[in-house]
Amino acid sequence: MFLRGLVSSSVAAVALTAALALSGAAAPAARSALPEGDWKPVGGAQRVYSPGGPEQYSYAPSAITDSGHTYYFTCHNATSAVIRDHVFFSQVDSAGATPQRDHFVLAPGAQGSWDATHICDPTVVAADVRYRQNTYHYVMFYLGTDRDNTRNRIGLAVANDLAGPWVKYPEPIVDTPFDDERAWGVGQPSATTIDPRRGEVLLFYSQGGPSETSAWRRHLKLSDLDRPTVGPAVRVSNEGIRGFDGTPDVLHNFDIAYDPPLDRFYTIREQGPYPPDAPNYISSQLEIVSIDGASIWNGGGTWKVEGRITPASTGFPRNHNPGILRNIYGMLPESGLLTAVFTKSRAGDFPDSLWSYDLWQVTGTLQQRD
Numbered sequence: 001m002f003l004r005g006l007v008s009s010s011v012a013a014v015a016l017t018a019a020l021a022l023s024g025a026a027a028p029a030a031r032s033a034l035p036e037g038d039w040k041p042v043g044g045a046q047r048v049y050s051p052g053g054p055e056q057y058s059y060a061p062s063a064i065t066d067s068g069h070t071y072y073f074t075c076h077n078a079t080s081a082v083i084r085d086h087v088f089f090s091q092v093d094s095a096g097a098t099p100q101r102d103h104f105v106l107a108p109g110a111q112g113s114w115d116a117t118h119i120c121d122p123t124v125v126a127a128d129v130r131y132r133q134n135t136y137h138y139v140m141f142y143l144g145t146d147r148d149n150t151r152n153r154i155g156l157a158v159a160n161d162l163a164g165p166w167v168k169y170p171e172p173i174v175d176t177p178f179d180d181e182r183a184w185g186v187g188q189p190s191a192t193t194i195d196p197r198r199g200e201v202l203l204f205y206s207q208g209g210p211s212e213t214s215a216w217r218r219h220l221k222l223s224d225l226d227r228p229t230v231g232p233a234v235r236v237s238n239e240g241i242r243g244f245d246g247t248p249d250v251l252h253n254f255d256i257a258y259d260p261p262l263d264r265f266y267t268i269r270e271q272g273p274y275p276p277d278a279p280n281y282i283s284s285q286l287e288i289v290s291i292d293g294a295s296i297w298n299g300g301g302t303w304k305v306e307g308r309i310t311p312a313s314t315g316f317p318r319n320h321n322p323g324i325l326r327n328i329y330g331m332l333p334e335s336g337l338l339t340a341v342f343t344k345s346r347a348g349d350f351p352d353s354l355w356s357y358d359l360w361q362v363t364g365t366l367q368q369r370d
Contacts, residue, residue: 038367039288039307039338045314046095048072048341050358052102055081057357058088059343060188061323062123062255064162065333069093070325071162072341072359073140075120078104083351085118087142089163095361105164106142106157114172115144115155123255125193126328127201129158131167131225136160138328139222141203143187144172151176152185154205158225173230174205174218184208186216190256192265192330199223202296204236206252214238215251217296237295240303243272244285244310251303253283255323261335263293266306266366268322268340275318279345279353282320285310286342288364307364309340314360318345318353325361339363 049072051058062073069091076088087106090099106122109115121143129136136158144155153172159165176185186207194200199222207214215238219231236251243249254269267290270283288306295301309319324332325339332338339361346356 037288037305037307039364041307041313041362041364043363045309045360045362048095048359048361049074049090049092049099051076052099053080055355057354058359059321059357060121061321061341061343061359062190063323063325063339063341063361064124064328065325066162066328073105073122073124074359075122075321076104078107083354084108085120087119087122087140091163101163103163105159105166106140106168109144109146109168112146114146114153116146117148119144119155121188123190123330124162124328125191125201125330127193127196127199127222129199129222129225131158131169136167138162139191139199139201140166141173141189141191143189145185147181150184151181152187154186154189154203156222156225169225173220173228174203177207177233178209180210183210188253190254190330192256192258193328194219196329199225204254204256206254208252213250213252215254234299237291237299237301237303239301240289240291240305241269244287244308245273247273253321257324257326257330257332257338258293259332259335264290265293265296266290266324266332266338267303268324268342270320270322271308275347277347278349279318279347282318282343282345284318284320286319286322286340288338288340290366306338306366309342309362314344314362316344316360317347319343320345321357336366337363338366 058074058076060075064071072090078086086104089105091101092099124140138159140157145152154174156169156173157166188206190204201220204217215236216233221229249272256267271287286309289303322342327333341361
């Protein structure tokens, strides 16, 4: 679900627009030069996945490469022309090819449950979890809500096969911290594995309140999911996060991957300012940034610009809801190489623009550092 606006509502742009404006992200200013970064694309953008039917959408990918196969978990509607978010699993081993497997693996909960309306923004990692006397090897975090565009919370599901079946944990693993039910809440999770055998995971997410949008992380210990340990919320630095016009921007709607040889976390994010024309609740361009591991663990630090994906480089007026192709532990598959997987959209009014959402990717090299 969009932080600037929720896909399921034409009033979506209202929920967090005010918060982003108060944070300074939308403040007008003279255009200034920004660093170009060191991420260098080695080819053009390629389509990697399109929904199977008319009036369907697919966005916000968790992209995984494992044992020669490529998998995408996406936010996807299950029925044509019905805007109700599910999590889909798709195996597409060659860019643009017909998926070998393509089906939804997680649906909104029953009426009255906390995630009864939408579930979206999946992120999947490997971690060993014991739950109700069963052992599972994969964990999915997702955004869920019983509303239309507010009171978002983060849920969890477990499985022994990426294709499912996935078993939901009954309650949110991270609840909204806001009493105001009009607040956007928490969501857009992205996770990396710390220790798979001990079920330790680092969970990142966006948080939107009445006056501020921000990024946070938590250290989770899930080996005994009947008694999980959810560490305190630690704010992720916003230093170095700028709009493409040089104005202050906000880290949100991002995916993150760790590169152990360099001890750096790489993030792809939506970059503001957002367009004035429809759809004005999704970004026109994306930015890849990185930060050292110590800054993630200790707080603080400044993000370094690595590269950008723009309408000029893709030919699309909207480039949004991105992910990074990762291994099953949330790491870069190859140090110094980063594949961005992003959502394309045409311009135009909602919901016509929504039906154009599909996945594209572009691979680039990163500068090696000592």
